[in-house]
Amino acid sequence: MALHGAQARAQRRRVRLQVGLLLLAACAPPAGPEPAIELRGSSMGTTYSIVLASLPKGLAADTLHAEIRGILEAANDQMSTYRASSELSRFNASSSTDWFRVSEGTRTVVAEALRIGRLSGGAFDVTVGPVVDLWGFGAAGPSAVAPTRERIDAALREIGYASLHVRPSPPAIRKERPELRVDLSGIAKGFAVDRIARHLEGAGVRNFLVELGGELRAHGSSPRGDPWRVAIEKPSPQGTTIQQVIRLENRALATSGDYRRYRVVNGARYSHIIDPRTGSPISHALASVSVVDASAMRADALATALMVLGPAEGLRVAERDGLAVLFLVKRGERFAEVSTPEFERYRLE
Ligand code: AMP
Numbered sequence: 001m002a003l004h005g006a007q008a009r010a011q012r013r014r015v016r017l018q019v020g021l022l023l024l025a026a027c028a029p030p031a032g033p034e035p036a037i038e039l040r041g042s043s044m045g046t047t048y049s050i051v052l053a054s055l056p057k058g059l060a061a062d063t064l065h066a067e068i069r070g071i072l073e074a075a076n077d078q079m080s081t082y083r084a085s086s087e088l089s090r091f092n093a094s095s096s097t098d099w100f101r102v103s104e105g106t107r108t109v110v111a112e113a114l115r116i117g118r119l120s121g122g123a124f125d126v127t128v129g130p131v132v133d134l135w136g137f138g139a140a141g142p143s144a145v146a147p148t149r150e151r152i153d154a155a156l157r158e159i160g161y162a163s164l165h166v167r168p169s170p171p172a173i174r175k176e177r178p179e180l181r182v183d184l185s186g187i188a189k190g191f192a193v194d195r196i197a198r199h200l201e202g203a204g205v206r207n208f209l210v211e212l213g214g215e216l217r218a219h220g221s222s223p224r225g226d227p228w229r230v231a232i233e234k235p236s237p238q239g240t241t242i243q244q245v246i247r248l249e250n251r252a253l254a255t256s257g258d259y260r261r262y263r264v265v266n267g268a269r270y271s272h273i274i275d276p277r278t279g280s281p282i283s284h285a286l287a288s289v290s291v292v293d294a295s296a297m298r299a300d301a302l303a304t305a306l307m308v309l310g311p312a313e314g315l316r317v318a319e320r321d322g323l324a325v326l327f328l329v330k331r332g333e334r335f336a337e338v339s340t341p342e343f344e345r346y347r348l349e
């Protein structure tokens with residue numbers, strides 16, 4: 001959904017490594033476990049890994065995988081901005097300001113995106129696309145120079161989630177201004193993770209871990225019979241060393257960070273996460289934000305929102321709303337951990 005070319009391949013490789021570690025943490029050699037089944041592939045511009053600790057009798061892994069592919073395809077058909085025929089691409093291309101009928105999935109994601117937009121005081125804004133493009137992170141690809149203040153101000157005048165509306169029935173979205181467009185990259189992966197988990201539960205699978213581009217959800221128990229353990233990485237561009245291992249039961253974990261996707265222009269390093277209030281890439285000491293929540297969609301959007309807000313404001317919002325969050329803050333060569341009380345219960349002692 002968001003990545004292209006060499007950068008995307010490099011990221012996929014790193015994500016795979018990360019998943020390797022994660023599984024290492026999740027499935028360390030136990031005494032007499034059931035063999036885990038892993039379903040892997042690529043979708044939404046990234047990779048996925050689904051680990052099934054056990055399968056109900058009569059259910060074939062291949063059948064399940066085909067069904068999961070179907071769910072991912074449907075999410076791309078709804079929300080990919082890299083697929084010209086997707087619902088969202090057609091909405092973006094349209095200059096109509098009337099209601100535009102969408103699927104239940106797109107409606108759900110846009111409604112939640114607007115809610116997180118309000119909750120974060122505009123730090124999370126799914127209409128920020130034109131500014132993301134200006135900084136060279138959009139579909140148009142990288143640019144050699146940083147944009148001028150005039151161009152940023154012009155792009156800022158085009159955006160604003162307050163001009164985007166959603167209605168439940170029949171499901172539809174509407175823009176007040178013809179040029180407004182929507183990019184759900186900061187929330188759609190979490191939505192897909194939730195949908196896959198719901199499907200697995202419906203099929204009678206009880207013990208599983210779903211991961212898509214670093215957003216994940218764990219249900220039931222791991223192959224060794226205890227709760228799943230997942231690793232939160234140290235935020236470094238090359239490495240995949242573990243900062244913290246947490247225990248997840250029927251919960252989602254989403255992480256947002258600027259340590260993987262960034263661009264260097266004239267020696268300056270630019271994050272792919274843009275602060276819609278200034279029009280510039282975020283530039284604070286926050287290296288990553290991890291959020292645990294009952295919903296992967298919510299955790300995904302919150303992680304991006306808190307990443308924009310930064311360590312001080314982000315912590316204030318997390319505490320205000322009782323969110324389970326771990327902030328990793330750069331302190332020279334090291335990372336300081338700042339977390340909310342709600343996060344503490346997931347830590348492995
Ligand atoms: P994530 O990896 O979930 O943190 O999402 C990052 C992606 O969200 C970026 O690649 C952009 O496409 C998009 N994005 C960047 N800044 C924002 C923002 N302030 N609000 C919402 N989405 C954003």
Ligand code: MG
Nearest residue numbers: 186300301304
């Ligand atoms: Mg996100």
